[in-house]
Amino acid sequence: MNSVSLLDFEKAGGLITAIAQDVDSGEILMVAHMNEDSFRRTLELGEVVYWSRSRQKLWHKGEESGNVQKVKSMHIDCDGDVVLIGVEQVGGAACHTGRRSCFFRKLEGEGVVDVGVQVFDPAEVYGR
């Protein structure tokens, strides 16, 4: 069965949710979205290509920073609206803040603490 046919792009206006998980550690790195074109490009390229909702364009992750995500595995969930991508994160950081994972804010009691691992300085990488 073709993988694209298992995906339900219609449910959420042409988009599915994509989760990038470090294929070795199991750590969740980031969550973004894909349209059908970005899903196909990801398969072709072997690197993750999201759909940027804010910029309304294909987003080849790492095209600017060099921190691409190499696809090592892909799983589709039971109702076809989420893909889980096992990746090798080049450069070690997925988050635009320079942290390894976007999930750096951990709930503790009533508040949150920053448990993020800083890998790079975003001002240097993105020049802003």
Added chain:
Amino acid sequence: MNSVSLLDFEKAGGLITAIAQDVDSGEILMVAHMNEDSFRRTLELGEVVYWSRSRQKLWHKGEESGNVQKVKSMHIDCDGDVVLIGVEQVGGAACHTGRRSCFFRKLEGEGVVDVGVQVFDPAEVYGR
């Protein structure tokens, strides 16, 4: 800082994405959604309460099957529209198909293979 204030419920019509991850193995079990009420209920109860988009009501996961998800940790992503919940999955299965994880369809070549671990028979648990 209060955790609810870090969440952006407005971006997607009142909902954020919630990922349940086995706190021990790191396996992703399922992805669903939360509104602000379900997020608060989850914190109060210590068990995951989603918002069911199809039924348009609070969904205390496991209320029918007994397979509740005990909250062990919570992380919020950098832009506040996803929560990652480390859970203990009672009964060992998160998926309505009776499999441990909803991500049981693995892409292999042009197609997919079922790599799911069957934990229970849904016909017995849900009576359908």
